[in-house]
Amino acid sequence: MAAEQTRIPAPSRPVWVTDELVARWCAWVRRDVTRQGDPEPEPVTAVAPYDLAPTPPVPACAGEDVASAVGSARHAQREWARRSVADRGELVLAFHDLLLARQEQVLDLIQWETGKARYHAWQEVAQVATIARHYARRARHYLGPRRVRGMVPGLTKVREVRVPKGVVGVISPWNYPLYLGVGDVLPALLAGNAVVSKADSRTPLTLLWTRALMGEAGLPDDVWQIVAGPGDVVGTALVDSVDFVCFTGSTVTGRAVAERAARRLIGASLELGGKNPLIVREDADIAAAAAGTVVAAFANTGQMCIHVERVYVHEAVYDAFRDELVRATSALRLGQRYDYSADIGSLTSQAQLAIVEAHVGDAVGKGATVLVGGRARPDLGPLCYEPTILEDVTPDMAVFGEETFGPVISLYPCAAGSDPVSLANQGTYGLSASIWSRDTRAAGRMARRIRAGSVNINDGAAAAAGSIEVGMGGMGDSGLGRRHGAEGIRKYTESQTIAVQRFMPLGPSPKSSTSSFVHRTNRQLVLLRRLGIR
Structure with a gap:
């Protein structure tokens, strides 16, 4: 290539990343199960692309740690869901401001862990800030109750409301450790869920730094938890414990996640490969x-x-x-x-x-x-x-x-x-x-x-x-579901119908026969058809 090439100064580790800072970030990894004779899981140690030097080890979790994290998240979620959407939105906006103010740090981390150009790392910051702002401002619109016509107009009053799934598991990949690691977490939290994220083994520090920043913004500790370790252990345990899975990665692994989620009858959002x-x-x-x-x-x-x-x-x-x-x-x-x-x-x-x-x-x-x-x-x-x-x-x-x-x-x-x-x-x-x-x-x-x-x-x-006001996702082997837009937050909720029947119950009256009720109802159906009413 004729273009100018540039070298990275040695060493590749950002000078401000001290062992003390790394230890504080690693404290966010959930590991609280007492080991009774079982060996400790091997720490997660990645390799920095710039010089192939190992990055600091991150504690790994066992399956029991994942189950414990989900259990404490489930307890914390009840209180978190009681907070108003507006209150949760203010916290996310505080995170937005901190992210922009501290972006030079996370840009260094993203580059150190992935090797990408700085502009492409900055795109992750810009996208996460946009997602935070959008959902913090629009969550009430996306999640607000919806009035619909009841079975008998005037007698049946119906609302559709959105309730949180509970605990959402997010399994994100290494190629966009901030955007894909956090961009899916924010709408899940705003919808009233707790989240347990699996940090990718190649890029755990970016996610841990972000979790610490969210703590500064005021997020309670157990509402968003991080687990780390090999996918066949930690990822499997996560799918086996949560109420909904958001997975981004290969089509092969996505199929395995979908099959495991299907056995538990829980939903899954999957963004997979492409050509x-x-x-x-x-x-x-x-x-x-x-x-x-x-x-x-x-x-x-x-x-x-x-x-x-x-x-x-x-x-x-x-x-x-x-x-x-x-x-x-x-x-x-x-x-x-x-x-x-x-x-x-x-x-x-x-x-x-x-x-x-x-x-x-x-x-x-x-x-x-x-x-x-x-x-x-x-x-x-x-x-x-x-x-x-x-x-x-x-x-x-x-x-x-x-x-x-x-x-x-x-x-x-x-x-x-x-x-x-x-x-x-x-x-x-x-x-x-x-x-x-x-x-x-x-x-x-x-x-x-x-x-x-x-x-x-x-x-x-x-x-x-x-x-981001419209969905993003794939067809065919590229996945299921969408991130961004209305579906990007509603997928983390269940639709619940609340119907109130007024004045009289549905069905035949005790004072009239079933046949006369059916005859009257048939005439009403014909009339509604002629009047153009559904």
């Missing part, structure tokens, strides 16, 4: 489409579920688009800095680097062409990999249909008269999609035919994801 398409129509603004594709493909080093991996370009503009895309990608600054001088940061783990290298190597070995990138950059950082564009990708290559989850995209020319929607709908995923066109009406009609939870027109992915 997201982008379509460039013949009438697209080529420069804008190329710039938007770069952002959609390489933001967060490609480690986001909604990032673009497949790009379908009308053959009439294919060459012009490809050349502009290569130019824009080549200008990206790859590196590791605790400032805004790098456009693209590191991958987060050696496992993720191995997947990226395997997909690119397999494609090249089977005849694909690397237009730009295509190699690791250990000279810049142990997990750095160049933003990569592939051409001539065929169905026999792993990168064609499997999620790469890294800075790699494939270009496909579309012949005139072909249907790019059929190509976009290939596979079993359906999370996000993008269309570029000057004719937004035509693009809108095309969008409705794409199987995806969100379709962005003249934007890569951020327009829909950032519009």
